[in-house]
Amino acid sequence: MNHQHQHTHHVMEDSPAGISNWKLAFSATVHCLIGCGLGEVLGMVIGTWLHMNNTDTMILAILLGFVLGFAFGMIPLLRAGFSLKRAFRQVLIAEGLSIAVMETVEVLVQVYTPGVMDAHLHEWIFWKGMLLGLLAGFIAAYPVNYLFIRKGVRHQH
Numbered sequence: 001m002n003h004q005h006q007h008t009h010h011v012m013e014d015s016p017a018g019i020s021n022w023k024l025a026f027s028a029t030v031h032c033l034i035g036c037g038l039g040e041v042l043g044m045v046i047g048t049w050l051h052m053n054n055t056d057t058m059i060l061a062i063l064l065g066f067v068l069g070f071a072f073g074m075i076p077l078l079r080a081g082f083s084l085k086r087a088f089r090q091v092l093i094a095e096g097l098s099i100a101v102m103e104t105v106e107v108l109v110q111v112y113t114p115g116v117m118d119a120h121l122h123e124w125i126f127w128k129g130m131l132l133g134l135l136a137g138f139i140a141a142y143p144v145n146y147l148f149i150r151k152g153v154r155h156q157h
Helices: 021-049 054-079 084-112 124-151
Strands: 006-008 154-156
Touching: 021 054, 021 084, 021 124, 054 084, 084 124
Parallel strands: none
Antiparallel strands: 006 154
């Protein structure tokens, strides 16, 4: 059985609306950050409200971070003129990795910042850990977004 799998990669100098790739990547990363941040905070609030343990609360926060990060990641692409299908595919391929990088770095920073894992929502150390994690996640995810947007990564059959 001969199954051909074709990958098409091309460099996009600018988005369909003429926005620079740096700005589009920055905007995509900000939207991803907002979505991931809101998802994580929502997960922490729900986990605390339901008296879940730290591990279950973190899992819920990460899952909600992925869902909202994915949704918010599509916004700048749609505004730049991408079709819904193309924006969905772009986020799935490129920002899916970006969200994974962002979430991984955020969680690692939160886990390794002393006192954060034992803190409660009303304590400054919790928010300090969340802020440091989000900042580190943004820094780690930005180049991923830029690279994939610049290359116009597409996966076609």
